[in-house]
Amino acid sequence: MSMGTTSADTPLLQIAHQQPDAAWLRASVEDALDPELPIIDPHHHFSEHWGGYLPDDLLADGQGHHFVATVYVQCGWQHWSDGPDAMRPVGEIEAVVAVTREANLRQQKTHVAAGIVGYADLRQGAAIDEVLAAQVAAGDGRFRGIRNSGAYHPSFKHGVLPRPMPGLYRDAAFREGYAQLARHGLSFDAWIYHPQMAEVYELACAFPETSLVLDHIGGVLGVAEYAGQSARAQAEWRPWLRRLATCPNVFVKLGGLGTAVFGYGFAARPEPPTSTQLADAWRPWMEPVLEHFGAERCMFESNFPVDRSAAGYGVVWNAYKRIAAGAREEQKHLLFHDTAAQVYRISSQENRKK
Secondary structure: OOOOOOOOOOOHHHHHOOOOOHHHHHOOOOOOOOOOOEEEEEEEOOEOOOOOEOHHHHHHHOOOOEEEEEEEEOOOOOOOOOOOHHHOOHHHHHHHHHHHHHHHHHOOOOEEEEEEEEOOOHHHHHHHHHHHHHHHHHOOOOEEEEEEEOOOOOOOOOOOOOOOOOOHHHOHHHHHHHOOOHHHOOEEEEEOOHHHHHHHHHHHHHOOOOOEEEHHHHOOOOOHHHOOOHHHHHHHHHHHHHHHHOOOOEEEEEOOOOOHHHOOOHHHOOOOOOHHHHHHHHHHHHHHHHHHHOHHHEEEOOOEOHHHHOOOHHHHHHHHHHHOOOOOHHHHHHHHHHHHHHHOOOOHHHHHOO
């Protein structure tokens, strides 16, 4: 199973929103492997996009696996509709706290959104300090970091998130805002496409005091000019992966490969892949990350509901467990729980919830 199965002439708007139908998803179910292994899912969203996804959907999806906590990552959901533009993302933090409060009181297994990563327009420079303080205040003690998407490709004109400016992470105003993160003890999630890995490396080197999390293994493209060109993509991606690994403040999320821009096109297949098929497809991309970063700087992620385009939630986590099957027990605990707990400051007390 090779990367880049989506045709080069597939309309990019179709790629951005490719999702399977309900019957396809219902068929994507497996019994949980290693059901006692504690997991923190460090990357999921709530939204009305992608068919809708809220705490009850996430909890239902996680049945059978031992999810102790999750981390919500911004997707532009429920921003305030008025007020200063820079302050409007505070609405997303308020909404996440509100929708998870009842879910966390009702059940004691999973602390949903034990960590929250929001959005702030760091191009506001030093003035973003007020926005960051407001998000920390709104976050119910759970606000952990900021994500600004730098994922830019000239062909991708549409999507759920606004298209960023080219070279965002090199912008002087952005970096002035980025410098404020350390003052608030916040991390940064970087979502880019692999031709932009140099920008992430430069950013990590310039701000070594700020933990930087590379989302989705660096967004290796498998569409547009990279359709059917996985060897080319790997040759471009891997040298920058090695360079990033020399930055001790950089961590990597292993996942997101169900996102349509990776080019697998699973959602277009008549039947969903099994966890064995997913593991075989994804292992060539995850093993180099583990080789360069080690388990202590890697964490598996769901990227749900976006990655429903690959398989059901439990099937995706079974695929990760298959990929990690040969690891030592302490390495498994790092990959599935401990690294995320460290980066997003999720304590065992938070795992148990109030």
